[in-house]
Amino acid sequence: MELxxxxxxxxxxDTGVNNAKLGIWLFLASEVMLFGGLFAAYIFLRMGAxxxxxxxxxxxxxxxxxxxxxxxxxxxxLNTVILxxxxxxxxxxxxxxxxxxxxxxxLHMGLTILLALGFLVVKAFEYGSKFSHHVGPDTNIFxxxxxxxxxxxxxxxxxxxxxxxxxxxxxxxxxxxxxERDKAHFTNRIEIAGLYWHFVDLVWIFLFPMIYLV
Amino acid sequence: xxxxxxxxxxxxxxxxGFWRKYWFSTxxxxxxxxxxxxxxxxxxxxxxxxxLMRWQLASPGVEIPLLGALTPEMYNQFGAMHGTIxxxxxxxxxxxxxxxxxxxxxxxxAIDMAFPRLNMxxxxxxxxxxxxxxxxxxxxxxxxxxxxxxxxxxxDIETMGQTMWLWGMVLLITSSLLGAINFLTTIxxxxxxxxxFFRMPFFVWTQFxxxxxxxxxxxxxxxAGFLQLADRLLGTSFFLPxxxxxxxxxxxxxxxxSPLLWQHLFWFLAHPEVYVLILPAMxxxxxxxxxxxxxxxxxxxxxxxxxxxxxxxxxxxxxxHMFITGMGTAIxxxxxxxxxxxxxxxxxxxxxxxxxxxxxxxxxxxxxxxALGFLPMxxxxxxxxxxxxxxxxxIPLHDTYYVIGHFHYVVAPGTILALFAGIYYWFxxxxxxxxxxxxxxxxxWGTIISMNxxxxxxxxxxxxxxxxxxxxGGLAYSFSEPVLEYNMVMSVSAAALFLxxxxxxxxxxxxxxxxxxxEKANHWDATTLEWSATPIMPVPHGNFETVPRVYxxxxxxxxxxxxxxxxxxxxxxxxxxxxxxxxxxxx
Amino acid sequence: MAEAMxxxxxxxxxxxxxxxxGSLLLLTLVTVAVSYFDMPLGPALAVALxxxxxxxxxxxxxxxxxKGEKRVIMWVLAFAAAFLIxxxxxxxxSLLDQEMVAVLxxxx
Numbered sequence: 001m002e003l004x005x006x007x008x009x010x011x012x013x014d015t016g017v018n019n020a021k022l023g024i025w026l027f028l029a030s031e032v033m034l035f036g037g038l039f040a041a042y043i044f045l046r047m048g049a050x051x052x053x054x055x056x057x058x059x060x061x062x063x064x065x066x067x068x069x070x071x072x073x074x075x076x077x078l079n080t081v082i083l084x085x086x087x088x089x090x091x092x093x094x095x096x097x098x099x100x101x102x103x104x105x106x107l108h109m110g111l112t113i114l115l116a117l118g119f120l121v122v123k124a125f126e127y128g129s130k131f132s133h134h135v136g137p138d139t140n141i142f143x144x145x146x147x148x149x150x151x152x153x154x155x156x157x158x159x160x161x162x163x164x165x166x167x168x169x170x171x172x173x174x175x176x177x178x179x180e181r182d183k184a185h186f187t188n189r190i191e192i193a194g195l196y197w198h199f200v201d202l203v204w205i206f207l208f209p210m211i212y213l214v
Numbered sequence: 215x216x217x218x219x220x221x222x223x224x225x226x227x228x229x230x231g232f233w234r235k236y237w238f239s240t241x242x243x244x245x246x247x248x249x250x251x252x253x254x255x256x257x258x259x260x261x262x263x264x265x266l267m268r269w270q271l272a273s274p275g276v277e278i279p280l281l282g283a284l285t286p287e288m289y290n291q292f293g294a295m296h297g298t299i300x301x302x303x304x305x306x307x308x309x310x311x312x313x314x315x316x317x318x319x320x321x322x323x324a325i326d327m328a329f330p331r332l333n334m335x336x337x338x339x340x341x342x343x344x345x346x347x348x349x350x351x352x353x354x355x356x357x358x359x360x361x362x363x364x365x366x367x368x369x370d371i372e373t374m375g376q377t378m379w380l381w382g383m384v385l386l387i388t389s390s391l392l393g394a395i396n397f398l399t400t401i402x403x404x405x406x407x408x409x410x411f412f413r414m415p416f417f418v419w420t421q422f423x424x425x426x427x428x429x430x431x432x433x434x435x436x437x438a439g440f441l442q443l444a445d446r447l448l449g450t451s452f453f454l455p456x457x458x459x460x461x462x463x464x465x466x467x468x469x470x471x472s473p474l475l476w477q478h479l480f481w482f483l484a485h486p487e488v489y490v491l492i493l494p495a496m497x498x499x500x501x502x503x504x505x506x507x508x509x510x511x512x513x514x515x516x517x518x519x520x521x522x523x524x525x526x527x528x529x530x531x532x533x534x535h536m537f538i539t540g541m542g543t544a545i546x547x548x549x550x551x552x553x554x555x556x557x558x559x560x561x562x563x564x565x566x567x568x569x570x571x572x573x574x575x576x577x578x579x580x581x582x583x584x585a586l587g588f589l590p591m592x593x594x595x596x597x598x599x600x601x602x603x604x605x606x607x608x609i610p611l612h613d614t615y616y617v618i619g620h621f622h623y624v625v626a627p628g629t630i631l632a633l634f635a636g637i638y639y640w641f642x643x644x645x646x647x648x649x650x651x652x653x654x655x656x657x658x659w660g661t662i663i664s665m666n667x668x669x670x671x672x673x674x675x676x677x678x679x680x681x682x683x684x685x686x687g688g689l690a691y692s693f694s695e696p697v698l699e700y701n702m703v704m705s706v707s708a709a710a711l712f713l714x715x716x717x718x719x720x721x722x723x724x725x726x727x728x729x730x731x732x733e734k735a736n737h738w739d740a741t742t743l744e745w746s747a748t749p750i751m752p753v754p755h756g757n758f759e760t761v762p763r764v765y766x767x768x769x770x771x772x773x774x775x776x777x778x779x780x781x782x783x784x785x786x787x788x789x790x791x792x793x794x795x796x797x798x799x800x801x
Numbered sequence: 802m803a804e805a806m807x808x809x810x811x812x813x814x815x816x817x818x819x820x821x822x823g824s825l826l827l828l829t830l831v832t833v834a835v836s837y838f839d840m841p842l843g844p845a846l847a848v849a850l851x852x853x854x855x856x857x858x859x860x861x862x863x864x865x866x867x868k869g870e871k872r873v874i875m876w877v878l879a880f881a882a883a884f885l886i887x888x889x890x891x892x893x894x895s896l897l898d899q900e901m902v903a904v905l906x907x908x909x
Contacts, residue, residue, distance in 0.1 A: 003326050003756050007403050016871035019328045019403050025874045026395045029881035030433050036885040037434030037479055040892045041441060044475050045452065047896050054470070066839075073833060080829050088822045091864045095818070098811045138449030141470040145452070148444050198864045205856045209849035213836040402873060430884050478892060529884050533895065542898025545891070 009185045024192045028199050035203050038152070042145050042210065053142035058133050067212055071146070072126055076212045079122050080204065086115035087201040090164075090194045097187045102175060105190070109168045112197070116161045123154050146211055153207060156200045163193050240330035241755045245337050246316030247644060250637075253308035256344060257630075258715070260299035263292040265708055271687035272705035286685045290359035291375070293683075295347070297362025298379065301491065302386050303344045305629055309494035310390075310428070311340065313636050314397060314421045316644065320744035320753070321415050323406025323762045323784075328399040336392035343385030350378035363480055366453035366473045370445045371460060380443050387436045390428045397425035406743075408764035412518070413783065415742045415768040416504075416511060419518050420497030423525040424490050431486035431529065438479035445471075474539055481532035489528045491625050492592070493521065495632035496563055499585045502639050503567055505740050506582035507574025508780070510769040513566040520559035520566075527556040537605040538612050546605050553603035560596055564589065579738075580654035584635030587662045588628060595623030598673060613683065616676025619669050627665040634661070634718070641722075642737040643744060646751040647729030653721040660714025667707030671700035739780055741770055746782035821863045828856050 011018050046052055056062060057069045064070050089111040096104030130136065130143070137147040167190060175186040239245060269276070270284040277283045284292075319327055327333045350357040358379035360369035369376050401422050405414070414422075441452045449467065453476045456469030504511045511517065533541065533549040567589060576582065598620040601607035611617065634657070642648050678697045680688040687701045688694030736745045747762040762784035770781040806814075832852040836845065862868040867878075 003330070005326060005328060005330070005404070007328075012403050015402060015873045017403075017873060019399050022403060022873065022877075023329060023332075023395050023399045025877050026398050026429060027391075029877050030391050030395070030429050032433075032878075032881045032885060033430050034433035034437055036888060037437030037482070038441075040434070040888050041437065041452065041475055041479065043889065044478070044892050044896065045470075045472065047893070048472050049470060068836065073836070077829065077833050081826060084822065084825045084829070087860065087864055088818055091818050092815065095811050095815050098806060099808050136448075137444060138451075138468060140468045141451065144444065144448075144450035144468075147448070148441060148450070148452075152440065195865055198860055201864075202857050202860050205860065206853050209832055209836075209853050213832060214842065214845045214849045398877075426880065430881055434888065478895070482888060530887050530891065533891070540899065541895055545895045545898040548891075548894075 009181060009188060018188065020188060020192050021195075024195050028195065031199060031203075035149075035152075035206075038145075038149055039206070039210070042149065045141050045145060049141060054140050055135070055142065067142070067214070070142075071212050072129065073212050075122055075126050076208055079119050080208050082115050082119045082122065083201050083204050086112045086119070087198050089115065090197045094187070094190045094194050097175070097183075097190055102172075105175075106168065106172075109164060109190075113161055113164050113168060116157055116164070119157055120154060120161075123150070149207055149211060153200070153203055156203070160193075160197050160200050164197065167193055238334060240326070240334050242315050242319050242327045242330065242333060243644070243753060243755075243757075245333050246312050246314075248337050249307050249311030249315060249340070250313075252341060252344065253304050253312055256299050257304035257308070259348075260296050260304055261712065261715075263296045263299070265712055267292050267296070268705040268708045270685070272701045274686040274689055287356060287359065289685050290361075291351070291357045294358045294361050294364075294379075295351070298347065298358070298383075300625075301362065301487065302383070303340075303347065305491050305625060305633070306390065306487075307340055308633050309491070309498075309629065310397075310421065310424060311337070311393060313417075313494060313498065313633075313640070314393075314424075317640060317744055318397065318418055318421050319400060319404070320643075320748065320757060321418050321742050322401060322404060322409050323743050323747065323758070323764060324400060324404035325756050325758065325761065327396050328403055329396050332392050332396050336389045336396065339385050339389035339392065343382045343389060346378055346382035346385060350375045350382065353378060363484070364442070364476075365480075366442065366445070366476050367455070367458055369442065369476075370451075370453050371465065377443070377446050380439050380446070383439050384436065384443075387432050387439070390432055391436075394425040394428040394432075397421055398429065401425075406761055406764060409783075412515065413764055413767055415497075416500040416514065416517060417494075417497035419521055420493040420500075423521050424493045427486040427490050427493075427525055427528060431483045431490075434479050435483035438476055438483075441479075442476065474536075477536050477539065478533070481535045482529075485532040485535065486525075486528045488621075488624070489524060491629050492560075493524070495588065495592075495629040496521075496567075498632045498636040498639070499588050500567060501740075501742070502581045502585040502635050503570050504769040504771065505639075505738050506577045506579055506585070507570055508577070508771040509570055509574045510767070510771060511566065512569040512572075513562075514767070514769070517563050517566050520562040524556065524559040524563075527552060527559070531556050531603075534603050534608070537608045550604055554600075557596065557600065557603070564593060564596070579638075580649065580651055580658065581635045581639035583655065583658045584631045584638065587658065588632045588635065591623060591627035591631060591662070591665075595620060595625075595628050598623060610679070611676060613681055614676035615672040615680050615682050618682050619672030619676055622669045622672070626669065627662060631662065631665075634658075637722075639738070640744075641725070642732045643748075644752065645726055645729070647725050647727075647731055648737070649725045649729060650721050653717040657714060657718045657721070660717070661711060664707045664711040664714060668704050668711065671697075671704050675700055736782070741766070741780050741782045742768055743783055747784045817863055821859050825856055825859060828852055 005019065006012075007018050008020070009018060011021075015022070051063065053064050053067050053070055055064055055070060057064045089108045093105045093108035093112060096102070096108055127147075135143055137144045167186075171186070171189070174182050174189075177183075236244060236248075239248075266278060266281065266284060267289060269278050270289060275283055315327070315333065319325070347357075353374045355373035355375065357375040358364065358369075358372065360372050360376060364376065364379065401414075401418060405411075441450075444450045445452055445454065450471075451467040451469050452471045453473050454465065454467050454469055454471045455473065458465040458467070458469065500511055500517070531549060531552045533545065534553045537546060537549075571586075598616070602611060602617060602620060638649055638654055675688070675694070675697045676682075678694060680691075680694045680697060684690070688698055732751070735749045735751055738745060740746065743762055743764070747758055750759070763786075764783045765786055766781055766783050768783060770783075772779065773781055832849060835848050835852075838845075840848070867874075
């Protein structure tokens with residue numbers, strides 16, 4: 001019953017893109033508005049707040065004047081590096097397919113997934129250290145928005161891991177079939193998954209300075 | 215993808231099971247009908263909630279048969295859920311999910327939507343979102359009671375029904391987002407050869423702009439929904455200011471949040487949402503008006519430009535819902551100006567439709583009656599909105615029945631009449647049978663008269679200052695006494711409206727199996743592809759025998775110099791005329 | 802553009818990716834280092850935002866192949882960007898305007 005929808009693999013002549021590419025960019029545009037809405041909320045709340053971060057530091061118990069007195073900048077910097085690296089391995093995995101190098105794809109995609117898992121582990125340590133000081137999202141507005149923004153981002157990372165793991169494992173049968181159209185289709189899929197993954201990286205690039213540094 | 219070697223447009227003969235065919239179908243036409251039937255059910259359900267409320271308003275405290283007297287809690291639940299169900303589970307799924315899904319691919323000459331499985335997923339997200347909403351009536355202390363706008367702080371401290379409301383909204387929003395991505399990709403990528411943007415039927419244009427609005431306006435509400443969920447489940451206080459005191463004493467939260475933040479994020483969606491409700495209706499009416507006046511739409515391009523402008527402007531008018539929140543004068547002036555500006559393109563579209571009528575030999579078919587009903591009703595809805603768009607007049611009118619009257623004129627006798635018009639117009643395409651005309655006319659006249667009986671008195675009550683939130687309809691306030699009698703008029707009209715839906719319901723189900731069979735595939739002598747290029751009825755999976763090619767503008771009715779009554783979009787120009795045309799160009 | 806690439810094109814791209822990777826790491830270090838200068842909020846925000854935008858643009862232009870991308874995708878992103886900026890500006894403006902009203906009320 002399945003129909004062959006036009007422009008699934010090949011680009012349409014007048015627009016120059018295939019369906020999936022346009023689709024993922026539309027999805028990313030909506031994601032921009034989703035995180036944009038949360039950033040707008042962050043700005044709104046911060047501008048209305050009497051003090052920011054508005055809580056005591058964990059060691060000296062004085063009122064913190066900067067976010068980095070209550071959040072761990074080293075861990076977040078580590079995570080930034082991890083996520084950027086995973087973005088690079090992602091784009092290299094796609095480039096490997098373009099060069100017909102399946103082993104290279106497996107390697108780089110595998111690294112991407114491992115790095116993403118590493119990101120989540122670091123995140124878990126970060127959250128854990130907050131909970132061990134008995135603070136959480138309900139402590140104040142600053143920690144609330146910190147947990148919601150980074151939590152939603154972590155959910156996006158998790159989603160990316162699931163998608164990438166599928167393409168690393170069972171999804172490869174499309175490439176292994178050896179059919180040229182299927183191989184092109186698979187390469188497209190990796191490009192689309194990559195676009196999503198880079199977007200997750202992009203969000204973090206803005207999250208990191210906005211929450212941790214200023 | 216399983217059958218890659220098949221050529222485009224073919225459909226396999228082997229049988230598929232019932233579930234695969236009707237429930238997990240990837241065919242845009244089946245999904246459209248799924249959406250349509252589910253949405254009609256929700257519309258009826260939401261309407262019944264309102265009937266119960268109107269019973270209470272007309273005769274406060276009198277017991278309803280089988281249900282007993284309405285408690286204030288039930289009244290608030292019904293009010294909140296009526297709004298939510300009608301907007302998010304009734305009208306949008308019917309206008310976008312049903313008509314958009316069924317008609318758009320046919321009208322642009324596509325064999326299906328760009329992502330058929332995503333399309334199926336979006337229906338199922340919608341369905342389960344609806345189920346979660348309905349289930350919320352059965353949780354302890356009932357469904358959400360904070361209004362369809364869910365304003366905090368009230369919504370933050372509400373009972374469990376509100377959490378269900380939020381989860382339901384997350385599902386409905388996801389469904390709309392997936393649908394919007396699919397519509398945009400389909401319209402941009404799958405237009406058939408010759409179907410340029412300015413040859414698209416106006417209905418496709420309205421769906422195109424609507425999808426953009428859904429795509430970019432819904433995510434901020436989803437963000438707000440997550441924040442409210444965090445407030446309710448994680449104990450944050452994004453929307454709770456410090457020092458909040460409820461009936462149970464001071465609230466134990468960290469505070470520091472802002473209830474206004476929710477209003478901004480909510481209305482950032484909900485104003486574009488108003489246009490999501492009205493634009494597809496305009497599209498349906500435009501199709502039917504052109505078809506039944508046998509004339510091209512007057513100012514097609516002007517209408518399209520107005521539509522795009524409308525889409526843009528709808529993102530920067532939202533705070534006219536918030537004039538009484540103590541906003542500053544400069545920003546208030548800004549939003550008043552943008553609000554006045556946005557009324558212009560709506561008026562342009564409405565005027566263009568009126569001018570199209572001029573000099574046409576109008577066929578008063580049932581869909582045309584509904585479309586003609588839409589025009590003045592939407593006009594009233596739009597004009598009564600002007601005082602609400604200006605702060606000095608909005609401040610006394612805010613939260614009165616005037617507001618209810620205004621937006622119901624837009625969506626009830628406006629959008630819903632247009633949706634009925636669409637059902638009468640496309641039913642023959644969907645089933646191969648026509649709806650009964652006599653019953654249709656009874657339905658039309660009964661509906662339009664009783665709708666006015668409901669909503670016009672609201673404007674009067676509102677001007678007298680009656681608040682929209684009163685459980686007793688204003689009985690407790692002496693100033694509402696002169697207009698109190700209208701409560702009975704409105705409730706009787708609402709009951710009449712309910713009764714006048716029976717001709718439609720009977721007609722709908724009887725005609726599916728027993729209606730008059732249509733004699734030819736192009737039942738309405740229409741020019742657009744969904745009628746002219748699909749000779750097989752019902753339209754099979756894959757839509758076309760051969761994918762049509764488009765040669766013409768969408769509404770070539772009674773073209774001067776042509777001996778045909780109409781020229782459909784896929785009608786190739788005869789070679790001779792082409793040569794003549796070339797000669798003319800050269801000369 | 803990505804569709805019609807030859808193997809040597811891709812190899813050139815890979816070099817670019819690695820250069821971008823290096824720049825991103827460098828910029829991350831810079832933004833962290835700058836944050837330790839204890840600047841007032843205004844300048845600190847400006848520097849952080851500028852660096853974030855440069856980094857974001859690098860990711861979008863090179864990793865997401867936005868450089869040389871087709872017009873239709875640019876349009877989609879332009880719409881999203883326009884509405885996003887509109888939202889930010891109006892959110893901030895409504896707050897500032899309210900503060901101004903509060904100040905005026907206090908004065909009179």
